[in-house]
Amino acid sequence: MNLPVTQRHFLSFSRKLFLSVISLFLVFVVCFIAYQYQREREYKVELLNTKLQDYNSRLYERLDEQPLDNGIINDYINNHILEDLRVTLIDLDGNVVYDSYPNHDEQMENHLNRPEVQKALKHGNGYDVRRTSETTGVPYFYSATRYKDYILRSALPYNVSLINNLQADPHYLWFTVIVTLLLMIIFYKFTNKLGTSISQLREFAMRADRNEPIEMAMQSAFPHNELGEISQHIIQIYKRLHETKEALYIEREKLITHLQISHEGLGVFTKDKKEILVNNLFTQYSNLISDSNLETTEEVFAISELKEIIHFINKNQQQRSRGKDEKRMSITINKNGRTFIVECIIFQDASFEISINDVTQEEEQVNLKRQLTQNIAHELKTPVSSIQGYLETIVNNENIPREKINVFLERCYAQSNRLSRLLRDISVLTRMDEAANMIDMERVDISVLVGNIINEVSLELDEKHITVVNSLKKSIQVKGNYSLIYSIFRNLMDNAIAYAGTNIQININCFREDESFYYFSFADTGVGVSPEHLNRxxxxFYRVDKGRSRKLGGTGLGLAIVKNAVIIHGGIISAKNNQGGGLEFVFTLAKEK
Structure with a gap:
């Protein structure tokens, strides 16, 4: 079983580093102390040996001046006293000639095998440390020197005094211990700072792995050293990568959303023809082109109508190694009464995109636009012809009475007003069609707006004996364009005044409200329209009664403007006949757009 990281590591990295380095350092210190102690002790031994060698040399000089005599040796020892010093003369065969020990008269064994004697015979001098004398049973420090005819050996008892003399100086031990402790403290502080940086970096790595936010406090927690600076740079790089990742994720979501709501079928595939991303329209259009329903997206490559596209994809993959740059192909397919344009784009990594556009509706729209242009020309022709005819009559007949001229001019003025309204309505529709997203939005109080419209048309209402019942509550507010919302209620009001008849009632009401929409009803009790006209x-330019509409001065665009304005404000509108007579428009407006 894998334990969590916090449970696997009993010691932090800084503690491990501190303990491992300090362990090596302490081993070094112990070795150094042992070596230095041994060296110091050897130095003291050499110093004592030198001193005894010097004593041997001076004794030899004294003996060399006169014949060998035990009395002379005793006098010299007594005059140059070293406490408990023992002097021995040994001939080159190892026989003891003289020994200052009190029992020296006793027969002593041969000393040729003594270490200091052997060293003296071989090197000229030698010493032996702490060897027990076979004669006295006391341990001595021996120092022997070879001369021409004999070996002169001096010895000091290896007692407490000599032991203390030969011991190493303890001061360097205290110095070494103090320096070691100071270095341990300094290294602990250093590793502690290093551990802090590593712990912070480790916490950052764990947060990054869990995709948690990096707090500003964490960035300032790093120590001011090289590792802290490196950690800061790593965090900055991570933040930039995280921001880039978030931006890419947002763009990806935008792209996916765009693909899903796009008005064309889009499919993106790998070089092995595996699906990466496909929207609903691509599946729908593929099924319309195919003779059988497709169970998987990859089956699109088996559609016979797309064989040119498939051949293009395969050919491009074969030519990639030869550096060919052909990356785009488009074909037109007519199937089941529809016209599709299929386009393939191949990317640098050999993945590709296939788009399918249903252009049937676009062709219908071209026909509708052609018909609309003809309607506009026809609508413009009528008032222009009327104005031109009246003016020609006035210009070509000098004897027309003034009263008749005034009648013609009034008719010209009425037709020019009609022409002006027509051009204005066409301009409004064009603006809504081509620049709906550029219309300025503001908060509009519909209750106040409808009240103003009722006041503006009050004279016309009185002329036709029309009563308006405004049931809108106060402060019905939406975010929209004031002019377009005004045109909705004004055109509905003008349409009712113009065509509903006299002695009627107009009812304006907001009958429902939810989180997103207001639901409005604009109804009259007039003549209504035949059911076959409701959907049109x-x-x-559609008119129920063309002659009557033109006579009343209508442009045939008012309700089209109403519908487009409602759509721009996120709503829908429909018309129906009331059961008690009259026409009712039901529409919604979004609260926020």
């Missing part, structure tokens, strides 16, 4: 009321 919002078409441009």
């Amino acid at each position: 009321l919002f078409e441009r």
